[in-house]
Amino acid sequence: MPDIGKAAVIGAGQMGSAIAAHVASAGVPVVLLDIVPEGADNRNELAEGAIAAMLKATPAPFMHRSSARLITPGNLEDDTGLLSDADWICEAVVEDLDVKQKVYRAADSARKAGSIVTSNTSTIPLSRLVEGMPEPFASDFAITHFFNPPRYMRLLEFVPGPNTRSEVSDSIREFCDVRLGKEVVRAKDTPGFIGNRIGIYWSYVAMSEAIALGLTVEEADAVVGPPMGIPKTGIFGLVDLTGIDLAPKVNATMLAMLPPEDAFCREFDTEGPLVSLLSDMVADGYIGRKGKGGFYRMLRDGTARELQARDIETGEYRAVSKPRLDSVEATKDSGLRALVEHPDKGGRYAWHVLSRVLAYAASLVPDVAEAISDIDRAMTSGYGWKFGPLEMIDQLGCDWFADQLKAEGREIPPLLDAAAGRPLYRQVKRDVQQLSPEGEYGTFEASPDAWRLADMKRNREPITRNGSASLWDVGDGVACLEFHTKMNAIDDGTIDMVREAATIHERGYKALIIGHDGDDFSVGANVGIALFAANAAMWALIERKLSEGQQAFLALKYAPFPVVGAPAGMALGGGCEIMMHCDAVQAHAETYIGLVETGVGLVPGWGGTKELITRTFARKGRPGGPMPPVLDTFETISLAKVSGSAREALDLHYLGPQDGITMNRCRVLADAKARALSLVEGYEPPPSPEISLPGPSGRATLTLVVDDVVRRGKATAYDRVVAGALADVVTGGETDVTRSLDEHRLLALERKAFMALIRRTKTLDRIEHMLDTGKPLRN
Amino acid sequence: MTAYHAPLRDHRFVLHELLQVERYRNIPAFADAARETVDSVLEEGGRMAEEVLFPLNRSGDEEGCHFEDGVVTTPHGFKDAYRTYREAGWVGLEGNPEHGGAGLPQIVATSVGEMAGSANLSFETYAGLTMGAAHTIDTHGDDAQRETYLPKMFTGEWGGTMNLTEPHCGTDLGLLRTRAEPREDGTYRITGTKIFISAGEHDLTENIIHLVLARISGAPTGTRGISLFIVPKFLTGPDGGPGERNAVTCGSIEQKMGIKASATCVMNYDGATAYLLGEENRGLRAMFTMMNRARLGVGVQGLALGEIAYQNAAAYAKERLQGRALSGSTSPGSAADPIIVHPDVRRMLMTMRAFTEGGRALALWTAFALDMSRHDPDERARRDAEDLVSLITPVVKAYLTDMGFETANLGLQVHGGAGYIRETGVEQFVRDARITQIYEGTNGVQALDLVGRKIPAHYGRALRQVFHPIDQFIADAAEDEDLRDMAGLLGKSFGRLQLATAWIGEQGLKDPEQAGGGSRDYLRLFALVVVGYLWARMAQTARDALGRGTDERAFYEAKLATANFFLTRMLPDTSSLLSKIMSGKDAMMALEAEQF
């Protein structure tokens, strides 16, 4: 299988340039070409402008600024030569067949034999794209459909043509999966592929049913949102986000492309209230968040802000009100079925929307996707749904759902007939099986290098568990420590389990990984418990817990077997600290790491300060003398810096040279396990570090730095107190450069600083504010 | 025959020496809190209690209230006494001065209230309820409402009531049925029946302003649909005085165990004209903001009865001769020694004394925090005080009334058989004290409020206002030769309270029944530690006074001795309370309901 070592993207518009940025983030050099605008001084203006703009954009398209250097900008007139050594050329120009084919011809004459060409089209069938193109081109060609923004949206729809060579398919799929971290879903060459086919229909149904049933936009979003496992933007919030002006366009495109017997074409009411509503809003400039607002808008009056929602009927805006729907409440305890069966308007709306959308999705197998799981994966990874539509049918009860449709005299999708009362998915021993359109069950094969903990847990008991964490056998003598508290905050139970994990060799395991399937590795210690204890003046208890955490993490660090952390999402505070006590970390590329304790008026007290300072000291090629690493560590912790990606965490030394990054979330645990196994042979626990710190003289320097920041109004008087406590730790307390300090001394300093701060009212105010609002308090 | 002497010296000790309220004279509400002013108010209040109220206590109990044709007549002498009381300005002592109140701090009013309650609890309920209603109007009413009602209520010309309870709804106000229908003119028509309404009807005032909880037609069920209304007995006439009679009548009054001179009425509302007070459907919230003050008031009633019971028991124990002292006779010339020589009688007297003096410190400390929660110029200090008040109020209400009853009962015990005889008069204290454990939220419900609401709120934030000062005090006192032993005793019990608090906090989230099962014992444990802390501080204050030199040695030495008694003989109950709490609910919930 040919390896892709260099790529090119043609078209430096929003999608093309962001795809190029993401390829660069993966460490692959990439050429970015666009046309020479008429009369341009700078012939590379489009590509160069796009790169410059992306360096400023939020959310950032790059995982690290330095990746921008991997993009070579150019133009289609002078620089097609740059395509000659590209292994993959991705076209992302306007959705115009002639333009695309012109680009293909130019690329075809410049590219090397056997290189891969793909299109990012979302609307033009592959059959049309290759029409009239030479035979070798067609066999090297496929569609790779990214979702916007490509760095963050995990779905990639892959559509090969009848002539696409299998090596081409294998190699581009592998590249997108492993290197770019995408969830690659095979789709057939039909309009809108999978995600948009269902998404556009869903959006139309959800909006027009809301109007028909007279729900407010807040009510509608409260129903077609979290109760269905759909992001809380619901439908109207989502359309505001994607742009209301876009909705009529995509509807028109789909109507033009889909066969007239498709449900979307049959049900779309061109005279209906939704069509006129959208066109009125666009005419008034209410095009969504990128304009002056849409179904919601933020009204700013001086410093006052009010979030308002549009009254669909009158077009007036009024303050949003939190809808109270019994049906939504009912879902919390009793699930999706309770929602659609509820007699209130929320329940009726939910049924109207889901019955149509789920039946539509079921009807798309096998013409749009080969397998039902492809449909579900497209919706979960492309639209952020927690469950795919076919999984939702199982939640409702596949037979119940079919009966319900029957009772209402509606068409039954053949898939449901084939199911004949059986679920669409089922579990047989440790296997998950899915139903084919022919009514046969087939087993999923979990790949040994891409699995989720759920695959390992199925039909198994943990090695041991408590309310906060569990230990699992993940095969080959490796155990996995899983957290499962709310947001995976670390509490007593977690620490108990860490202690347990540190003795896993006694049960015959030879390595440990720490990770799970959750969105966030850990948001840190459960400060709610600490706050309660502090309010009750239970200082001895707090100090004991602090000590226990330190000891547990040390036990992990010096355990006689390798330990590999496998974080993804947020790894903050205590979550970062536990990670830093691992032999190595295999982080998902989207891991946001930080010691954020100063935000709540504390210092990292579970060895985080100790680890960061000792690591910063041990770094090869660092500037000489004790002060540079002290200053570095002090700055990182006092500003509570959080990395915007795993790559950025390297700069902050939360991650180091021993650590690796995995692009695909599904591969993190497998990679971590492989890494752990690679360390087993001849494993020796790390030596215990000893460092020399400057003591009071260094502290005086830090005080000057902080005073200056306070004087410039960039920090509060209390920030100075917190920074002072931190300064005591990072400069080593009462010491000087001639003495060397061991870990225990540094941990004692952490405890002392922590205990001094947690007794202070302003720290308690900060913790309370963080718990209540999720935001730091500047007091 | 009983007697009552206003315990002025002890009030002065708490106000001036322990809490040093004079230090707060920079706060406008305390501008009049100069020592001499406060002392003369207390003195006058004490005299009024001794000379005007106390003489009617016994006769009022004997006679009770009379009911005929919807008219309630208070016992003989009450009307005159009330006129004297109100004309001297005692009703609106702590009322808002902008509306005709005297504007004294709550803490001073609380002292006076205790004395009035000791002297004649039934009498005190009339004025107490008027002030409860007036404060509610002051806090939640609009300007016109305040202008219409407050001046008349603060002078005591008009009375006030609180109408919550209905036949099927006491603790659980969500069940409330009284209806309010809106009228075109913005007023409402109220229909329904309220029961157990104190001072619902009587002959002491020319008008009675009822505050009534009711449900506006179409309002949500449960506690979220309850609104608060003003329903005057007489609608205000054109001259501002009483006009047309409103459709609210007293159906009957209750025969009851105690506070017999306080009229407990069934109130019938038959389309009575009503004015919304505060916001629609926010009635319960409005009521709750006034609850702290009212609950403190009821706690002080318990304390008041403990005080008068103690005074009479102590006097009796010095007179009654029975048996000989175990260590040898103290009065060889008499046929027997006074019973005060017996350790068990001492146990009773010291328990009563340690409670009343400690309880007084607790009540006034809380009243002071209530003042600060309203008047401290610093917003954060107001919030801190508010946190303290909200946390400590259920403790004050339940502990002072439970102990008030127990103390009254001990007082009866000291009297032996005579105590059980009506003529002696001390059994009335027991009967009168009993209601304080029930009304204004039963003590069981106070305990639930503490563990279910007050402790967990804001991650235990309010605890900080109590636990941090205690923690600090113990740390400081441990360095102090004289206080070290007390600090040790207090520290041990405080540790138990912390353990129990952590347990309650944790269990409350997992299994609320565990916390509910331990709630009463937890409240008592909490109260003992807080009173223990106040006793230790009082000991420190007394020690300092003795150190400076004083001609009141006996007073301060008695303080030290009583502090020592509390810390060594009462505080250690925390040990058994802790074991009970930590044993969980299982033993309590073992039987099925049918097995009872």
Ligand SMILES: Cc1cc2nc3c(=O)[nH]c(=O)nc-3n(C[C@H](O)[C@H](O)[C@H](O)COP(=O)(O)OP(=O)(O)OC[C@H]3O[C@@H](n4cnc5c(N)ncnc54)[C@H](O)[C@@H]3O)c2cc1C
């Ligand atoms: C003399 C007198 C004067 C009064 N004055 C007034 C007045 O002026 N205005 C007014 O509105 N009311 C007044 N009341 C009513 C008084 O406030 C209520 O009686 C009291 O709140 C208790 O309600 P209840 O009698 O319905 O008892 P219930 O609520 O029936 O309680 C019975 C028992 O069950 C317990 N209990 C109930 N619910 C719970 C629970 N959730 N958890 C644990 N235990 C529970 C209680 O603690 C109690 O022990 C007065 C009553 C009396 C006797």
